[in-house]
Amino acid sequence: xxxxxxxxxxxxxxxxxxxxxxxxxxxxxxxxxxxxxxxxxxxxxxxxxxxxxxxxxxxxxxxxxxxxxxxxxxxxxxxxxxxxxxxxxxxxxxxxxxxxxxxxxx
Amino acid sequence: xxxxxxxxxxxxxxxxxxxxxxxxxxxxxxxxxxxxxxxxxxxxxxxxxxxxxxxxxxxxxxxxxxxxxxxxxxxxxxxxxxxxxxxxxxxxxxxxxxxxxxxxxx
DNA sequence: TATAAACGCAACTATTCAGTTGCGCAAATT
DNA sequence: AATTTGCGCAACTGAATAGTTGCGTTTATA
Numbered sequence: 001x002x003x004x005x006x007x008x009x010x011x012x013x014x015x016x017x018x019x020x021x022x023x024x025x026x027x028x029x030x031x032x033x034x035x036x037x038x039x040x041x042x043x044x045x046x047x048x049x050x051x052x053x054x055x056x057x058x059x060x061x062x063x064x065x066x067x068x069x070x071x072x073x074x075x076x077x078x079x080x081x082x083x084x085x086x087x088x089x090x091x092x093x094x095x096x097x098x099x100x101x102x103x104x105x106x
Numbered sequence: 107x108x109x110x111x112x113x114x115x116x117x118x119x120x121x122x123x124x125x126x127x128x129x130x131x132x133x134x135x136x137x138x139x140x141x142x143x144x145x146x147x148x149x150x151x152x153x154x155x156x157x158x159x160x161x162x163x164x165x166x167x168x169x170x171x172x173x174x175x176x177x178x179x180x181x182x183x184x185x186x187x188x189x190x191x192x193x194x195x196x197x198x199x200x201x202x203x204x205x206x207x208x209x210x211x212x
Numbered sequence: 213t214a215t216a217a218a219c220g221c222a223a224c225t226a227t228t229c230a231g232t233t234g235c236g237c238a239a240a241t242t
Numbered sequence: 243a244a245t246t247t248g249c250g251c252a253a254c255t256g257a258a259t260a261g262t263t264g265c266g267t268t269t270a271t272a
Contacts, residue, residue: 010116011230015185022192029248041231043250062239062248070193073186079121080179086128087176117260135218147261149220168218168269 003051005075013037014045021055021068028064109157111181119143120151127161127174134170 009015017031032042046066049055053072058065115121123137138148152172155161159178164171 004118006116006118006121010112012110012112015112018189019192022189023196027248028250037230038232039249040233040251044230047250064249068189068193070190073189076182077186080183083124083128083174083179084176086125087174090129133218134220143260144262145219146221146263150260153220168267170219 003048005052005054005072006079008048008052008054009076011045013042014049017042017045017049018054018068021066022070025058025065025067028066031066109154111158111160111178112185114154114158114160115182117151119148120155123148123151123155124160124174127172128176131164131171131173134172137172 009018013035016035020026020031020034028043028046029039031046032039035042046055050057050066054069056067056069058067115124119141122141126132126137126140134149134152135145137152138145141148152161156163156172160175162173162175164173
């Protein structure tokens with residue numbers, strides 16, 4: 001059961017839930033009202049988001065407020081940034097090849 | 107069969123493939139050598155990446171070189187950015203509430 | 213021309229996953 | 243005290259998915 005951030009945001013419903021929670025903390029019922037799915041279905045999505053720390057719980061009486069945790073999103077950010085860095089470094093590699101060719105010639 | 111960018115990068119193997127291709131274009135066999143999986147298994151991953159335009163093909167004789175397409179990655183970037191914007195705007199909403207309370211008082 | 217290499221494609225299988233249903237518990241409400 | 247509400251948890255089911263195996267096609271090589 002791999003439950004990392006990438007897996008979590010792969011589902012469009014979960015992305016929508018994060019969008020809601022980014023605006024304000026909400027209870028499972030309140031969240032479910034925004035979707036056609038049942039409460040339990042949404043609850044499962046929230047659970048997955050909670051597993052990988054994308055949302056935090058805050059219990060108040062019998063209600064549980066879920067909060068968005070922007071911190072965890074950085075993992076995705078970081079990966080994309082590394083990818084971008086790799087992509088840009090490939091020019092440097094080409095430069096090295098050209099440099100080697102030049103050296104062989106001389 | 108939803109094949110969007112988020113779904114594509116959910117798999118760690120596919121993320122690794124993108125990491126390789128970001129450095130340099132490669133053939134399926136060359137890519138498969140970096141993993142324990144079979145050629146066909148890797149080929150399927152590549153196909154998924156191709157479906158959502160994360161990689162481009164370039165046929166040369168009987169070999170097919172796959173290139174990383176950084177453009178498509180922007181979709182993820184954009185979503186994260188919108189999420190961040192929503193997260194930051196929640197303070198503004200709080201401000202509005204406080205402002206309304208103030209107005210009611212006066 | 214015969215053989216090997218580099219692929220894609222399709223069928224099959226074992227596993228995983230999403231959603232439903234039903235239950236139980238604790239906190240409110242009446 | 244009895245009922246309702248908000249919620250999590252577990253079992254079940256149908257659909258999707260990942261990986262394997264086998265085959266066909268095209269391009270190189272001997």
